[in-house]
Amino acid sequence: MDEVISLFPTPFFRAPGAVPEPLRQGLLAHFSAEARQENNASSQLSHTRMLRPSDSPLLIELAQLLTPKLSEFGAHMFGERMPWSLKEMWVNVLDEGGRQAMHNHANSFISGVLYLTPTHASSRTVFMKAPGGNDFAFKNDHPGMVTGPFNADKWISPQPSPGDLVLFPSYLMHAVPPNEGGQRITLAFNAIPARLDSWGYTIGFTG
Template identity: 70%
Template sequence: MSGQDEVVGLFPTPVMRAPGVLPPALVDALVTHFSAQALQPNNSSDALSHTRMLQPSDSPLLVEAAALITPKIAEFGRHLFGETLGWAIKEMWVNVLDTGGRQSMHNHANSFASGVVYLTETHDSARTVFMKSPGGNDFSLKNDHAGVVTGPYNAEKWVSPSPSPGDLMLFPSYLMHAVPPNAGERRITLALNAIPTRLDSWGYSLSFNG
């Protein structure tokens, strides 16, 4: 008697959703304090601006936020590296996306884990989209027409669920992502990059300073 066929999903990419990581009072304080400081323009859109790169120590509000976010990064990092490691948030910044604004496809250099905390309501049109890296190991020819059923093995992008203020999304820094044109009201997020404090590969160790 033959066994049952099995499809094995090899080497999946982890993306972690953590609802309500920041409490409403802290979310409101971050919006009030940092939205006015988001003065640096972005090449993607005239309706997108951000603050300078910040360290958690730059503000008591960021210290409080980092204390709540870092344990989630350690939990997420266990999926990346197979071990619960120490982690440090190396930089944080606030993005302000007004109506009509967008963020082009990009990833984050010089880090291992990246994240975004949603500080305002997000219109369905401006949910974060994660994409396969262009020029990857896919077939050169595609089967793409109205009758194709999209699944985890042939999809080219994944649209994240609608977040609420205070929700955190974590992903590997290499993962390509973008924000489509915002058809709703102002969207404010707190983005971050993080690194493990130490990696050990059979005695060859690397230590990082956050």
């Protein structure tokens, strides 16, 4: 019987309602006011400084919730459950009309987004194939073609609710299209494993 096999799929982790409501509200109230650093991609986008869990009891509580999920997701990437640590965290405030340019996250292995407010459908996080890569140089792109998982250039993540969490490999390109709704506030973060071991050649990481 004929079959199509998905070779080397990219893992994407989604945890609806991952953060309890009191913690979500606490993070929103405390850190949204600290997002004063402008973004060169959009004047309607601002960030906090880079944060560490030790900066606030709220972030310590959040780190305790996130760490088991990082270990679970990391096992899909590396085939082993291992200790993970949050390298850095920051809060993004995206006003109406704002956008986030396509980018990925350097010097980390897992990145994530915690949605702190409702997200308008126009500003759902979009994930893209990296420019270049191993694709054919020719494309079949016209109104009659059907887009599927093997030929799409981008994937729009599901509509999030406040408190939802997503995790993805840090190399994955992503962006936020222009926001046509109200203020969108998220907490983003990067994480690293304690170490990687390739047949005795071990690299350790510190957060």
